Amino acid sequence: MAEDDAVLRKTIALGLKGRGFAVAQAETGDDALDRFSSEEFDAVLLDAIMPRVDGFEVCRRLRRHDRGQGIPILIITGLDDSAAVKQAYDAGATDFIPKPLRLGILRERLRGLIEASLLEERLRNKRLQFDAIFKSIPSAIIFCRLDQSILLVNPAFSRHFGYRDAEVNNRKAGMLYDDDRVFREHEVAWQQEIEPGRTATYQVNYRRADGSVFIGETTVILVTDETGGVIGWLRIIEDITQRLERERAIAERTAELQAVTEHAPEMVARLDCRGRFLLVNRVLADFFRRQIAEFEGRTGRELQLDAPWDALWEDACRLVREHGSRQIKEVALGEEDRVQTFQALFAPERHEDGEVSTVIAFVRDVSAQKQVERIRIQTDRLDTLGVLAGGVAHDFNNIIGALISSLALIRESIKDQPASAYLDDCRAALDQARYLSRQLMTFSQGGEEPVTDAVDLQRLLKETCQFTVRNRAVKVQHFCDEELWPVEADSGQLVQVISNLLINAEQAMASGGKIETRLGNVALDAQNSLTLPSGRYVKMEIADNGPGVPQEIVDRVFDPYFTTKREGSGLGLATTYAIMKRHGGLISVRSAVGEGATFVCYVPAAQKVQEVPPESRPAEPPAAAGNSEANLVRADAPCVLLMEDQPIIRRGLARLLAPAGYKVIPTASGEEAIKAYEEAERQGTSIDLVILDMAVVEGMGGLEVIQYLRQRRAKLPAIVTSGLWDDPVMREPERFGFNAALCKPYNKAEILEIIGRLQAKNAIASDS
Incomplete structure (x- = not known):
């Protein structure tokens, strides 16, 4: 309150304070302006006539203040003419009250103004809230009068339709329809079907300002005032064109997927991101002994599937959603050799914005594939070991051969002595080693080529x-x-x-x-x-x-x-x-x-069914060769050219053949053998037999030597030796230019037996 009359000011203050008002007093207009700037007030009471700054000027200045625009201002004046009243209202006063004052009237006038101001403030705030909501709604909003003329639209309307507010105000809403006939049908139907306060939803084809058409999901509300009187139609329109296209695409994909899954041999399912089944095929339903309808909208846990199937679907879908990529899971059922393995592939389907929408699951039984993989790994491992075993057996054969030859020579030199029994034990042990070597070679190459x-x-x-x-x-x-x-x-x-x-x-x-x-x-x-x-x-x-x-x-x-x-x-x-x-x-x-x-x-199985040979006892392993050589030693002394790169075997064989009546020319390589043959020819010495090692570490091997010798002497008897007894040369020596093959390790009886066979065929001359 600003009043320059101190008595009146105090009187008014006491009268108001006694009835619940808190009063701040100012003697001048300047004092009132200062206090208003620093304190909060619900109303202002001003004396019209004050020194320096009168009440009219204070009122004008308050209205220019941010907090003074809506506050009630009551001017007290002793002037009773209309000019003073007009001056008060022009200054921005809410009301005026004449002097002499009646405190009761003043109190009621202030109370009414304050309540009205508070109500107006609340209404203003609600209006601001409504405007903010109205403007922020993404759907197009159209408010029409009862005759369907447009009265109000929100900002989203322009984004949907491309019209400015002024272009549609007071025009019929039918201008927005793609088909005017549909608009007229709606006018009639809405008046008959929609009751006040109720809503109805339609799909309407609308035409934009540029002529393009979109599908709008339209919610219609018949609006009434506080008395229940109908005042107009409210349309809320959402463009659902893209949504319908997505739904149609999903429906088409679902139909295609349904068609595919019904004929797929695998288990197929479509799930949402939370692992709920949307679609399953018959294979999956039959696997779990359920009906297809039981799966819709439920998770594996809700279906109470057996572990680990119960949690698999939800866990996999969660990983697809989190990582945005496909996931592969393996499920193993059963124990030990009865394990059945399934592979489940979970692949994401995406919205246009890239977010995962659904998950497609393919589950197939890969037990047979796992078995094939195990067999392949085992085969690869055994093939690798076979190569190693073959190399070991070949070298082992050379060692055994040298030992057998040396042992035979020692045995002959100490006949009828007590130590010969120990040598016989050594020979038996070497025979076991030779058998073991043959087993190694059988493993490495599968044995001799089967004669089927x-x-x-x-x-x-x-x-x-x-x-x-x-x-x-x-x-x-x-x-x-x-x-x-x-x-x-x-x-x-x-x-x-x-x-x-x-x-x-x-x-x-x-x-x-x-x-x-x-x-x-x-x-x-x-x-x-x-x-x-x-x-x-x-x-x-x-x-x-x-x-x-x-x-x-x-x-x-x-x-x-x-x-x-x-x-x-x-x-x-x-x-x-x-x-x-x-x-x-x-x-x-x-x-x-x-x-x-x-x-x-x-x-x-046999390709051609033929008469099976008559019943006979199965083949049994041949008995070990005997030690008697009396019938194998020749009386004459044919000349033998020997090519062997292992010194112990070379010396041992030469020592074995010499007592049996053979002259031996030992060589260590193919080059040496050819040189020795040519030298024998120059000296007039006839070579009656060649024994050639098939494979040597360095230089020419037996194959190269025999090819050279066959050019010089086509019918020269030749024996090939090797520890690789499954090699084609050893299986079919005649095809490669040899007369016979001798597998390492061999003993004296075996080498003499082969030479005897060649002699019986007259392949070796009877005299040197």
């Missing part, structure tokens, strides 16, 4: 069982398909395979048990899981009920030198594997601890 014929596998299996299984506590049962196909195989090598498997089974059941053999015809297609060529095979299973093979070592049983027995070389199954591979077949094992072991062989 049509073989009755059922007969061969039964006969091999008769002379192999000696333990009476072990019972053997045979099972066989009717009309079993003959197999294309080397019967001798097949006996070795069967014998190895039967001996292993018998030894696994020392206290007794049962062996079961099964034979059956199998036709494999090109997609078989065994990595075998397509065609006809005979499947042979030899199973025992022994202790079985632990899972951690079952993949190693075909490795050379791997054995769980106290006695044994560890080459039996490795050799068996190599022989089956050389035959174009396969051998594998199934086993679990406590459930015995089953060896499964696939042997190629």
Whole structure:
């Protein structure tokens, strides 16, 4: 309150304070302006006539102040003319009150002005809030009168339709429709169907200012005032053109996916980002023994699928959502050799903004693929070991050969002496070493090239069982398909395979048990899981009920030198594997601890069914060669040209042949051998026989030498020697220019026996 009359000022202040008002007093206009700037007030009471700055000027200055624009200002004046009243209102006063004052009237007038000001402030704030909301709504808003003429639009309207406010104000809303006929139908329908306060939603094709058309989802509201009177129509329009296109694309993709999944051999599902099933195919539903409808909108946990399937879907979808890339999971079911492996691929589907929308899952059984991979790894490992074993066997043969030759010479020099018994033991040990070397070579190259014929596998299996299984506590049962196909195989090598498997089974059941053999015809297609060529095979299973093979070592049983027995070389199954591979077949094992072991062989069936040779005993390993050489020594002395790069073997062979009546010219390389032959020709010495090492470390080998010698003398008798007894030269020496082949390590009897055969054929001259 600003009043220059001190008595009146105090009187008014006391009158107002007694009725709940707090009053700040100012004597002049300047004082009032200063206090208003620093304090908060709900109303201002000004005396019109004051010295220096009157009440009218104070009012004008207050209205220019930020906080003075809406505050109630009441001017007290003793002037009663209309000019003073007009001057008060022109200055910005809310009202005026004349002197002399009546305190009751003043109090009520102030209270009313303050309440009105507060109400107006609240209304102003609500209006500002409404304007902010109205302007920020992304959907287009149109308010029309009852006759459908446009009264008000929001800013989003211009973004949707491309019109300015002035271009549509007071025009019918039908101008926005793509089809005026639809607008007229809506006018009639809305008046009949929409009640005040209720809403209705339609899809309408609208036309923009540039002529383009979009689909708008339109919510219509019949608006009423506070008395319930209808005042107009409110339209809220959202452009759903892109949404409908996405929905249509999703529907098309869903239809395509549904068509694909119904014919897919794999399990297929579409899930949302939280792992809820949106679509599954029949394969997936049948796998879980559910109906397709049970999956919709539910997670694996909600469906109570067995572990680990229950959590798989949600976890994988979460990873796809977080990383934005496909995820691959493997699920292994079962135990030990009965494991079934599934591979699940989860791939993201994306919105146009790049966000993951849904996840497509493909689940397939990869158990066969895993089996192929295991077989490939095992084959690669055994092939690598085979190369190593072949190299070791070759070098080992050279060493054994030298020892055998030297031992034979020592044995002859101390005949009838007590030490000869010890030499015989050494010879027996070397024979075992030679057998071991042959096993190594068999493993490395699968044995000699099979000489195949049509073989009755059922007969061969039964006969091999008769002379192999000696333990009476072990019972053997045979099972066989009717009309079993003959197999294309080397019967001798097949006996070795069967014998190895039967001996292993018998030894696994020392206290007794049962062996079961099964034979059956199998036709494999090109997609078989065994990595075998397509065609006809005979499947042979030899199973025992022994202790079985632990899972951690079952993949190693075909490795050379791997054995769980106290006695044994560890080459039996490795050799068996190599022989089956050389035959174009396969051998594998199934086993679990406590459930015995089953060896499964696939042997190629004979391509042409022919009469199987009559029943005969299976081939048995030949007996060891004897030591008698009385019938092999010649009376004359043919000249032998020997080429051997190993000094011990070269000296040993020369010493073995000399007592038998042969003259030996030893050489260490192919070049030396040719030089020695040419020198013998110059001296008139006839070379009656050449013994050539096939492979030497340096220089010309036996093949190059024999080719040269055949040009000089076409019918010169020639023997090729090598530790690589499976080499084509050793299997078919005649094709490469030799008369015979001698495998290292050999003994005196074997070399003399071959020379004797050539002599019997008159290949070697009877006199030197």
